[in-house]
Amino acid sequence: MFSSVQEVSDGLRSAGYIADPVAITTIFLAGSLHRPILSEGPAGSGKTQLAYAVAQAANTSVERLQCYEGIGEDKAIGTFDESLQRLCVELKAKASGVDWELLKNELHGEQFFSAGPLLRALQYERPCVLLIDELDKVDHAFEAMLLELLSVWQLSIPKLGTIQAKSIPFVVLTSNEERRIGDPLRRRSFYLRVEHPTAEREAEIVAMRTPDAVADFHAGMAGLAKALRGWSLEKPPSVSEILDLAQALRILGAEKVTAEMRDTLLPLLAKTEADRRKLLLRDGFASLVYDAQQYAAQSLEGSAV
Numbered sequence: 481m482f483s484s485v486q487e488v489s490d491g492l493r494s495a496g497y498i499a500d501p502v503a504i505t506t507i508f509l510a511g512s513l514h515r516p517i518l519s520e521g522p523a524g525s526g527k528t529q530l531a532y533a534v535a536q537a538a539n540t541s542v543e544r545l546q547c548y549e550g551i552g553e554d555k556a557i558g559t560f561d562e563s564l565q566r567l568c569v570e571l572k573a574k575a576s577g578v579d580w581e582l583l584k585n586e587l588h589g590e591q592f593f594s595a596g597p598l599l600r601a602l603q604y605e606r607p608c609v610l611l612i613d614e615l616d617k618v619d620h621a622f623e624a625m626l627l628e629l630l631s632v633w634q635l636s637i638p639k640l641g642t643i644q645a646k647s648i649p650f651v652v653l654t655s656n657e658e659r660r661i662g663d664p665l666r667r668r669s670f671y672l673r674v675e676h677p678t679a680e681r682e683a684e685i686v687a688m689r690t691p692d693a694v695a696d697f698h699a700g701m702a703g704l705a706k707a708l709r710g711w712s713l714e715k716p717p718s719v720s721e722i723l724d725l726a727q728a729l730r731i732l733g734a735e736k737v738t739a740e741m742r743d744t745l746l747p748l749l750a751k752t753e754a755d756r757r758k759l760l761l762r763d764g765f766a767s768l769v770y771d772a773q774q775y776a777a778q779s780l781e782g783s784a785v
């Protein structure tokens with residue numbers, strides 16, 4: 481999929497995704513060895529976006545299976561199109577001398593099968609990216625079904641037969657850890673732990689989204705993120721929420737967060753009642769802003785040396 485680590489690094493960056501060196505090497509190795517990436521970490525930390533960025537870097541498409549409780553193989557792999565089958569039978573029945581055995585075989589062919597994302601992902605001439613998003617929502621039986629796909633790159637479909645992959649997709653599995661993904665899948669995957677980024681990396685991510693703002697602004701947003709995450713909030717802000725905040729400040733024409741902006745910014749920063757109360761405590765927000773400025777200054781100093 482990629483010919484070098486550098487190609488992954490450049491490709492992700494031009495797709496607007498900032499990954500750390502370990503993640504970049506893991507992606508390169510996963511592509512070379514045909515191993516799925518199992519990406520776990522907090523909400524909004526870039527797990528899903530990683531799949532889109534890899535696809536953009538490799539100049540290919542994404543097939544996405546959005547998992548949910550009770551998802552069945554028909555949604556994931558596909559199902560026979562019964563109305564098309566019925567239509568075919570009706571048309572053939574009008575003609576004389578129908579070979580019913582032949583017709584039965586024809587009705588169970590690929591042309592009557594409406595493929596879901598798992599099957600579609602095997603049918604690309606050039607590898608695509610297969611994103612199996614929020615795998616922790618499915619049950620054990622569904623997870624077991626995935627093993628065949630991810631080990632031998634084929635799908636056994638009742639009545640249709642076994643379909644072999646034309647090309648092996650780059651697979652990204654994501655999980656928010658609501659249910660523990662089983663060991664057989666873990667064993668077959670490379671595990672990418674996605675955590676909140678360092679202040680320097682977060683400043684880079686903010687810079688990607690607000691390129692017209694100055695470096696102080698980007699460092700300020702990253703500093704605020706770090707300060708908020710040090711506050712033992714019930715729901716610490718994710719990268720995506722910091723990006724929302726940065727864009728909101730640009731819209732409001734603000735250069736930085738100040739203590740006076742507390743009430744305006746609270747809906748963007750505190751997402752539970754307990755967190756809202758915490759940030760409303762006397763001097764709470766002002767000390768947060770102070771901490772944020774210290775972190776921002778440190779990271780600016782670090783990048784200057």
Ligand SMILES: Nc1ncnc2c1ncn2[C@@H]1O[C@H](COP(=O)(O)OP(=O)(O)OP(=O)(O)O)[C@@H](O)[C@H]1O
Nearest residue numbers: 496497498522523524525526527528529685719720
């Ligand atoms: N490393 C990064 N580089 C660039 N953008 C990032 C990065 N990490 C997160 N983002 C941005 O944060 C947003 C949220 O990312 P994403 O939806 O992938 O999170 P997630 O981990 O899948 O969250 P959830 O668990 O809620 O599904 C996206 O808009 C994405 O562009």
Ligand SMILES: [Mg+2]
Nearest residue numbers: 527528529654
């Ligand atoms: Mg996601």
